[in-house]
Amino acid sequence: MEKEEQLQVLKDLVAINTVADNEKEVAQYLSDLFKKHGIDSEIVDQFDNRSNLVASIGNKSGKVLAFEGHEDTVHENNADDWTHNPFDPVVENNNLYGRGVTDMKAGLAAQAIALIELHDEHKDLSGQLKFLATISEELTQGGANFLAKRGDVDDVDAVVIGEPTGQRQDDKNRHYLVYAHKGALIYTVKSVGKAAHSSTPEYGIDAIDNLINYRQVEKEYFAKQTGNDDILGKTIYTPDIFQGGKQVNSIPDFAFEKVMVRTIPQLNNDQIVHDLNEIIDSFNQKSGYNLKLEVNFSGYPVKNNPDADIVSVAQQASQDELGYKLDLKSLSMGTDASQYKARKNDLDVIILGPGNDTAHQTDEYIDLDSFYAFIRLYKQIAINYLQ
Helix, strand or coil: CCHHHHHHHHHHHHHCCCECCCHHHHHHHHHHHHHHCCCCEEEEEEECCEEEEEEEEECCCCCEEEEEEECCECCCCCHHHCCCCCCCCEEECCEEECCCHHHHHHHHHHHHHHHHHHHHCCCCCCCEEEEEEECCCCCCCHHHHHHHHHCCCCCCCEEEECCCCEEEECCEEEEEEEEEECEEEEEEEEEECECCECCCHHHCECHHHHHHHHHHHHHHHHHCCCCEECCCEECEEEEEEEEECCCCCECCCEEEEEEEEEEECCECHHHHHHHHHHHHHHHHCCCCCCEEEEEEEEECCEECCCCCHHHHHHHHHHHHHCCCCCEEEEECCCCCHHHHHHHCCCCEEEECCCCCCCCCCCCCEEEHHHHHHHHHHHHHHHHHHCC
């Protein structure tokens, strides 16, 4: 593809509003683009108007590498705060602005274009290159979970997830290779009480009081956790939402808290859920308590071998295409890698994509030199890894 066509693909993807919905339009767009170049693909419907996409080139006689990215974006927040319409991509000073362009439609477009160009150039890959595009990464990693359970990574040796890994430094973009990140556990604890008039509180059960009592024990539980991973560090516990009551003259009959925990292997998601349920059970044995734990999301911690083939291949390719060797890095935030590693523990996964630290921000952008460079980088990674 010429640069103009590469840029148009990225613009088209950004112009499709996929704020936690409507990913089917992206899947259809990419499927049509692949078909135009003689590449078969499968649109994998998951919910109404929400579809994943699977495509591949090459053959299964050797190793299997997968490029992976998500189709959804976070909300644009107040559109009036944007310099331009967040879904009408604009190029200024060699930067492309729009919601989701960094996180992560630039990565998705670069991977799709790399696949197409490798196919059109008749590169002998001596293996298979897959392309996976998923729904709902931002909220649930639901698309990756769905594809993993379908078996779409069962034959895969390594995955390159195209999340943005660039950081702005002195008006330049420096990229890293992410090989490990914390897991994420989001849960809600609900407290059911009994309503009563505020003048006769003895006839009611205060759901807020009960939840506060539980929450204190929950905080003590996490404070006692001393596990420290050599790469990922410590567990991070952040209670973010606490709500209860409806009006000042009634004893609150319901309250809830919502918590996010960034997890490490030494205290994994399943262990935390087990321990919290034990705490809740101990409270529910007391008179007047009715607590319940609801898991909203669970993504496991990811740690990959820094000496894996895909790491060394990516570092060598970056030296050639970016002009420097990618430094290794770990993150606290999660990616679709959690779902793939849960399905196949020995799968090698790296996170490497164009973009910068404007993800989720107003006037999110990507510098186009980075976008074009990553198309070349992805191609070289595929060629070298599948030799």
